Amino acid sequence: MNTCGTIDCEAEAQDKYLCGKHTRYLQTELNKIPELLEDLFITMAKLDHTAPQRSEGGGGLSTGSAMPLRYGALELRQALGLWTHSNAEKLAQDHRAGNFLPMLSKLISDATDCIDNPPEVRVITTCRCGGQVVTEEPKPEDGKPDTGNCEICDEYYEQTAAMTRFRIHRATPEALRTRDAIKWIRDNAGISIKSTDIWNWQREGKITPTNRQEGSREHPTYNVADILKAHYLNVEKNRRATNF
Structure with a gap:
């Protein structure tokens, strides 16, 4: 006879590693995944074209491409996708089952936060290939580098205020x-x-x-x-x- 592997739960799990209550909780979390995957895709691709565009001529907004891919949403979508076809009853038979519920709950919480509060995509410089170097991270403190990747070739950049001043002086x-x-x-x-x-x-x-x-x-x-x-x-x- 096994005991439920969930922390602070000592209920009997019979021949499994999750009790009936926590197996039901796990299935409830699994049921949230399909809808979250759809919402994460929308957040990831930023399909609503809300990026501010440079004013042209008469001051109207140009109709350019959507904002760059949001890598945080992409990673969460990939992680949740691993659970797509899982079943709580079958997972409960795994001796690691006690870790599954908190692990999945954390992923779902992070995904919900990402959907509700999509990160601001900042352009920090222009890549040598002509693409924009973007980041979802907040602006760093003074003296610390601003880092990002080119949305076209994915080249990594570190940009500091001193480097920016040097680039301006060299180009003007x-x-x-x-x-x-x-x-x-x-x-x-x-x-x-x-x-x-x-x-x-x-x-x-x-x-x-x-x-x-x-x-x-x-x-x-x-x-x-x-x-x-x-x-x-x-x-x-x-x-x-x-x-x-």
């Missing part, structure tokens, strides 16, 4: 006059910055002309990365509104 022009810098930023970053902003940031010492050693008649030129850095600092401090 270093000596453009005010009006040319404004046009470059508008065309390439989709951000509208006014000439008065640049003049004010120079006056406040936030940016410095790259040709300040030349004659006074020369139009000042600026490193575009310096302008963008000043812009983002002012946005974060809510010191000015931005036009996108």
